[in-house]
Amino acid sequence: MEFQYTIWIVALPLLAFLINGLGSGKLPGKISGWIATIAIGISTFLSYQTAFQYFSSPSRDKIIAFKTTWLRFNDTLHIDLGVLLDPISVMMLVVITTISLMVFLYSQGYMKNEKGYDRYFAFLSLFSFSMLGLVVATNLFQMYMFWELVGVSSYLLIGFYYDKSSAVAASKKAFIVTRFADLGFLIGILMVSFYTGTFDFEILTNPDNLSFSTTASFLGLSTITWALLLIFMGGAGKSAMFPLHIWLPDAMEGPTPVSALIHAATMVVAGVFLVARLFPLYHAFAPTALEVVAFVGAFTTLFAALIACTQYDIKRVLAFSTMSQIGYMMLALGVSGYGGEEGLGYTASLFHLFTHAFFKALLFLGAGAIIHAVHSNDIREMGGLRKYQPITHLLFLIACLAIAGIPPFSGFFSKDEILAATFATHPIYFGIAVAVAGLTAFYMFRLYFIVFWGKEKTYDHTPHEAPTIMLLPMIVLAVGSVLTGFIPFGHFISSDGQSLDLHINWSVAITSVAIAFAGIVVAWKFYKTESDSSDKVARSFGSVYTSALNKFYIDEIYILITKGIVFRLIAQPLAWFDRNIIDAFMNLLAAITNWISSQIKEFQSGQVQKYAFIFISGVLIIVLSFIYATQ
Amino acid sequence: MGTSAIIFYTIATIMIVFSLLAVTSRKILRAAVYLLFALGGTAAVYFMVNYFFLAAVQLIVYAGGIVVLIIFSILLTSHIEEKMQKPDSWKIILTSILGLGGTTLCLYVITNHLFASQPSTGVEATMTTIGEKLLGYREGGYVLPFEVISILLLAAMIGAIVVAKRNKPEGNG
Amino acid sequence: MVEQVPLNHALIITTLMFFIGVYGFLTRKNLITMLISVEIMLNAVNLNFVFFDHYLFPGKLEGHFFSLFIIAIAAAEAAVAIAIFINLYRNIRSIDVEQVDKMKY
Numbered sequence: 001m002e003f004q005y006t007i008w009i010v011a012l013p014l015l016a017f018l019i020n021g022l023g024s025g026k027l028p029g030k031i032s033g034w035i036a037t038i039a040i041g042i043s044t045f046l047s048y049q050t051a052f053q054y055f056s057s058p059s060r061d062k063i064i065a066f067k068t069t070w071l072r073f074n075d076t077l078h079i080d081l082g083v084l085l086d087p088i089s090v091m092m093l094v095v096i097t098t099i100s101l102m103v104f105l106y107s108q109g110y111m112k113n114e115k116g117y118d119r120y121f122a123f124l125s126l127f128s129f130s131m132l133g134l135v136v137a138t139n140l141f142q143m144y145m146f147w148e149l150v151g152v153s154s155y156l157l158i159g160f161y162y163d164k165s166s167a168v169a170a171s172k173k174a175f176i177v178t179r180f181a182d183l184g185f186l187i188g189i190l191m192v193s194f195y196t197g198t199f200d201f202e203i204l205t206n207p208d209n210l211s212f213s214t215t216a217s218f219l220g221l222s223t224i225t226w227a228l229l230l231i232f233m234g235g236a237g238k239s240a241m242f243p244l245h246i247w248l249p250d251a252m253e254g255p256t257p258v259s260a261l262i263h264a265a266t267m268v269v270a271g272v273f274l275v276a277r278l279f280p281l282y283h284a285f286a287p288t289a290l291e292v293v294a295f296v297g298a299f300t301t302l303f304a305a306l307i308a309c310t311q312y313d314i315k316r317v318l319a320f321s322t323m324s325q326i327g328y329m330m331l332a333l334g335v336s337g338y339g340g341e342e343g344l345g346y347t348a349s350l351f352h353l354f355t356h357a358f359f360k361a362l363l364f365l366g367a368g369a370i371i372h373a374v375h376s377n378d379i380r381e382m383g384g385l386r387k388y389q390p391i392t393h394l395l396f397l398i399a400c401l402a403i404a405g406i407p408p409f410s411g412f413f414s415k416d417e418i419l420a421a422t423f424a425t426h427p428i429y430f431g432i433a434v435a436v437a438g439l440t441a442f443y444m445f446r447l448y449f450i451v452f453w454g455k456e457k458t459y460d461h462t463p464h465e466a467p468t469i470m471l472l473p474m475i476v477l478a479v480g481s482v483l484t485g486f487i488p489f490g491h492f493i494s495s496d497g498q499s500l501d502l503h504i505n506w507s508v509a510i511t512s513v514a515i516a517f518a519g520i521v522v523a524w525k526f527y528k529t530e531s532d533s534s535d536k537v538a539r540s541f542g543s544v545y546t547s548a549l550n551k552f553y554i555d556e557i558y559i560l561i562t563k564g565i566v567f568r569l570i571a572q573p574l575a576w577f578d579r580n581i582i583d584a585f586m587n588l589l590a591a592i593t594n595w596i597s598s599q600i601k602e603f604q605s606g607q608v609q610k611y612a613f614i615f616i617s618g619v620l621i622i623v624l625s626f627i628y629a630t631q
Numbered sequence: 632m633g634t635s636a637i638i639f640y641t642i643a644t645i646m647i648v649f650s651l652l653a654v655t656s657r658k659i660l661r662a663a664v665y666l667l668f669a670l671g672g673t674a675a676v677y678f679m680v681n682y683f684f685l686a687a688v689q690l691i692v693y694a695g696g697i698v699v700l701i702i703f704s705i706l707l708t709s710h711i712e713e714k715m716q717k718p719d720s721w722k723i724i725l726t727s728i729l730g731l732g733g734t735t736l737c738l739y740v741i742t743n744h745l746f747a748s749q750p751s752t753g754v755e756a757t758m759t760t761i762g763e764k765l766l767g768y769r770e771g772g773y774v775l776p777f778e779v780i781s782i783l784l785l786a787a788m789i790g791a792i793v794v795a796k797r798n799k800p801e802g803n804g
Numbered sequence: 805m806v807e808q809v810p811l812n813h814a815l816i817i818t819t820l821m822f823f824i825g826v827y828g829f830l831t832r833k834n835l836i837t838m839l840i841s842v843e844i845m846l847n848a849v850n851l852n853f854v855f856f857d858h859y860l861f862p863g864k865l866e867g868h869f870f871s872l873f874i875i876a877i878a879a880a881e882a883a884v885a886i887a888i889f890i891n892l893y894r895n896i897r898s899i900d901v902e903q904v905d906k907m908k909y
Contacts (some may be wrong), residue, residue, distance in 0.1 A: 290847065606905025606906070607720075607901070607902060607903070607905060608831050608901055608904070609829070609901060609902075610832075612829060612830060613725070613726070613830055614728065616728060616729060616733070616826060616830075620729070620732060620733050620736060623736065624736060627736075627740065633807075633808040635808050635809070636808035636809050639808075639809050639814075640809075641877050643817040646817065646821060647817065647821060647824070648819055649823050650825070651824055653826055653828070653840055653841075653844060654824055654825070654828025654831070654832065654840070654844065655828075655842050658869060659836060659837060660833060661820060661836050663836075663840060665866070666840045666843060666844065667845060667901045669821075669845070669847065673850065673851055676851060676854070677854060680854060680855075680858045681859075682854060684823065684869055684874055685854070685868055685871055685872060688875055689850075689871060689875065689888070692844070692873065692875050692876075692878075692879050693847075693878075694845070696879055696882075697878065697879060698870070698883055700883065701839065701840065701886070702887055703835060703884070703886075704834055704886045704889055704890060707890060708836070708889060708890065708899050709834070709836070709891045709899075710831060715833070715834055715837070716833065718831040718832070718833065722830070722831055723831055723850075726827050726830040726831050727827065729830070730823040730824075730826055730830075731823075731824070731829045732878075733823050733826065734819055734820065734823045735881070737819040737823075738816060738819060738892060739823075741812050741815045741819065742812060742816075744812075745808075746812070746857045746859065747860070748810075748811055748858070748860065748861060749861070749862050750862070755822045756865055756868055757881045760865070761865075761868075761884075764865060764869065772866070772870050773812050773873075776869075776873055778874045779872055780877065783876075783877065783880055785880075785882050786880075787880035787883055787884050788880075788883065790884050790887070790889055791883045791884050791887035792887070794884065794887040794888055794891050795887035795888075795890045795891055
């Protein structure tokens with residue numbers, strides 16, 4: 001049990017949450033921030049220690065570092081709580097603790113003058129705890145529990161500015177949409193556990209000695225396919241895949257560091273992690289489900305990239321970009337095979353997850369620094385910021401290059417592997433992926449040029465560089481964005497646990513880099529200086545542009561479905577039935593009771609003499625009846 | 632009709648009349664005094680049946696104790712000159728019907744039943760007999776009820792004090 | 805007396821007295837006069853006991869002792885009742901029975 005200390009990685013943020021939560025308002029000064037940061041700092045250290053220890057041994061077996069039975073149904077079916085270490089969970093531990101630590105540090109500067117500082121750090125610690133618990137889950141059910149905890153903490157953090165009605169609405173939207181998706185997840189879990197008799201990942205991810213006790217099918221698909229599709233629905237909800245993505249752009253109402261941590265680097269990749277975790281199951285039993293994963297991923301990546309090109313809110317652009325990148329990861333998982341070169345997609349997906357966490361968190365933190373300086377989210381009110389925020393400018397540029405996939409930044413390597421994986425299997429998906437690579441470069445540099453170049457706007461007060469405590473984490477992340485691409489990722493993580501040598505497919509790489517450069521150049525042409533050429537191009541696209549600007553009216557479709565169909569045609573008649581039949585029946589009973597009681601309450605008048613009168617009359621009547629009866 | 636019969640019917644008339652007056656008089660103090668006469672009449676009946684001790688107790692406890700208590704409470708709570716309201720007429724009618732009905736019923740039972748009167752055995756309720764019976768624990772002894780009554784009186788005494796005691800903080804009234 | 809007055813007549817007297825007490829109890833508004841009515845009823849009952857004892861079971865003195873105990877209990881009852889009346893008067897400035905209905909709910 002050499003890994004027993006890993007329980008502390010999860011437990012420490014919980015401890016910080018409890019201290020900050022229970023002591024909220026009583027802790028002196030800004031100590032709550034430091035409590036949370038130190039807790040997550042120790043977790044980070046332990047995670048690195050774990051990663052070093054785990055990856056330095058040649059075996060890639062699953063290790064149960066800690067386990068306790070929580071709920072026991074029978075010998076095989078029981079719910080445990082524990083810590084499972086395998087390549088992906090160790091990698092996720094590193095990602096989550098690193099990004100968390102950076103965000104916690106950054107938040108100390110960003111949230112300095114905010115009301116509810118204690119609360120913020122309590123929620124943030126809760127989130128870190130939940131996310132860490134999620135990735136080390138030993139079984140599906142533990143994962144589901146932490147999955148919901150993640151949802152709750154996300155809800156709490158999006159609604160952090162609870163006096164702002166838009167934030168409240170956004171938090172509700174995020175919670176309801178993900179909850180709806182989690183319903184599918186839960187049903188999927190129950191189906192899987194019903195037919196396999198276990199929740200345990202150790203057994204579930206080893207398809208060779210797993211058998212499904214049913215051959216039942218529904219709508220032409222086998223039960224297991226349905227179960228895995230439902231589980232993917234949960235993952236799609238958390239990872240903002242089309243059509244369950246609508247909560248993510250609105251979730252940007254939360255504080256920017258929260259967006260960086262939750263809605264860019266960690267929580268939204270939980271869906272990818274989920275599919276990756278169950279990948280052997282998907283691959284062995286439900287190739288159809290994998291095709292769905294690939295299709296949804298491909299569609300979302302293109303869809304989100306298109307929308308991102310038209311948005312004006314800096315955080316929304318990043319949110320759609322996140323969706324697009326997660327779509328990439330899903331696509332890579334969907335096209336992946338199992339073992340050896342076939343499993344390239346799996347490795348590429350998690351590789352991209354890893355690198356994306358760094359540069360996307362950096363982008364969000366950079367956006368936070370900009371918003372902090374300009375006090376606006378709208379990029380039309382920004383421009384020429386490179387003079388005021390030189391360091392932020394540089395860091396943002398690094399992140400943009402990374403996400404655009406320009407060598408030697410990390411995004412290039414991971415994106416290249418994804419493209420290579422699709423190239424080898426599905427030419428159409430490859431086409432989409434390449435197009436999205438270009439679009440990504442375009443919209444990121446559109447953002448970059450508008451914000452940092454462009455024409456200087458008039459600001460209420462001169463924008464200033466962010467304080468050191470905010471810059472420091474950004475610098476760390478920037479270093480990560482540059483260097484993580486050189487990690488020989490295939491040695492650590494692959495679909496079958498065997499070491500996989502990643503090598504650059506030059507034809508693919510050249511294509512993607514060329515496309516990316518094209519995107520950058522177009523963006524430079526349009527946005528380097530203020531000109532109306534971009535508007536002209538936009539207008540030439542006509543309805544496509546307007547619909548992309550309006551996020552392809554998905555929100556409106558949702559409203560149409562919920563309000564127009566569900567509410568009006570189903571809920572309202574049911575409500576009518578409830579009010580006028582069921583409630584009315586109850587009201588009738590109540591009215592009858594009321595009437596009777598008002599009739600008989602006169603008997604209870606409190607007048608002793610009336611009582612005595614009735615009593616004596618009763619006695620006389622009884623006596624009379626006795627006399628009558630005995631005669 | 633013998634002498635004792637004449638005396639008895641006279642006393643009976645006095646009791647009935649004063650009872651009636653006690654429940655109908657509109658001056659409260661007078662009602663109490665009429666009650667005193669009715670109780671006195673009862674005591675007289677006890678004398679007639681040779682229950683001297685009981686008659687004495689009746690006079691001492693009722694006439695001497697309860698009536699005095701009632702008069703005190705009247706003085707504490709009422710204006711003695713004030714005439715009480717007449718009860719509502721519907722109340723009088725209803726109650727009269729009830730009372731007359733009850734009386735009729737009882738009288739019907741009484742008059743239709745033949746009681747087998749026993750001749751007097753000559754046992755006197757002397758103080759010695761009463762004392763022995765009251766404290767006797769063999770058959771025909773009443774020591775248990777006697778003790779129970781003593782406890783009851785104690786409890787009533789304490790209860791009366793507690794109930795009537797003035798609440799400390801207020802001090803008015 | 806046994807020879808000269810039949811038991812029936814004696815019982816008629818007590819019956820009348822008892823129902824006079826009932827009448828008073830049901831019509832009087834003042835609690836003290838109601839107490840007076842109760843005393844009349846108790847008295848009628850006492851007389852009844854004594855008459856039965858004297859006429860039907862002479863020499864056993866059972867009715868005699870019953871009356872004795874009833875008198876004792878009546879004394880206790882009167883004491884407590886009057887204590888309650890005084891307390892009531894102190895609280896609501898009235899001993900009208902119709903106003904004493906606070907506990908009906």
